[in-house]
Amino acid sequence: MLYGRQYLIELGSAVTLYVVLLFGANYLERALHPAFPVKIALALTPMLGALAAAWAIMRAIWRMDELQRRIQLDAIAMSFLGTALLTFAWGFAESAGLPQLRAFAVWPIMALFWTIGIIIAQRRYR
Template sequence: MKGPAMPYLREFGLCLLAYGLLLAGTIALLPQLEAPALRGAVVLMPMLPVVAMGWVVLRQLRRIDELQRRIQLEALAFAFAGTAVLSLGHGFLELVGLPRLSMFAVWPVMAILWIVGLRLATRRYR
């Protein structure tokens, strides 16, 4: 793979690695901490690479050509709308007894829908 995708994949991969390392460190360290403020600071540490991932994605969107940007926009719109439908639908079903979902479930759903949206949009512009 060449072109603008290589720096993106490298940067994104480094962010994922940093996230995994900080998450593992947080999980290991948290039971040893008692001070609420320190626990709060430690538990939010994995968010630093998540913020960096957002920055990496935005930089990539600025690097790609107009057609690729349009494909990404359609994929993100699909993911945004799909996540809204699924999360709101689940929220209403919680009112009738469905178990509550953690907010941790939202991002993986959006990421999966983004991938599905990319496949659909890419196929459309072939």
């Protein structure tokens, strides 16, 4: 499962790296007012922490037994489909006056559907 000690250390380290890089990049951008190419590089720097978090999640999934992998596959499929349907519907609703959905909102939506998917899949395989 996604709550073992090694996983928590790996994910915690990745999230810490992300936060440090995020605050560091924001500080440097405000302090230096860099030109465009450097500004883009600074803006993307926190992605190193995000990539480390993705790697920690993949390593945790690779360490799972077959049933836990099946539960995660079901949950990820539900997350993918739920996110796709919700963002697709939101896109249509924007023409009716809803505000634009920012790309930053997609990951929290996906995480919410993943959590719901895990709960449903765990109950299914009891």
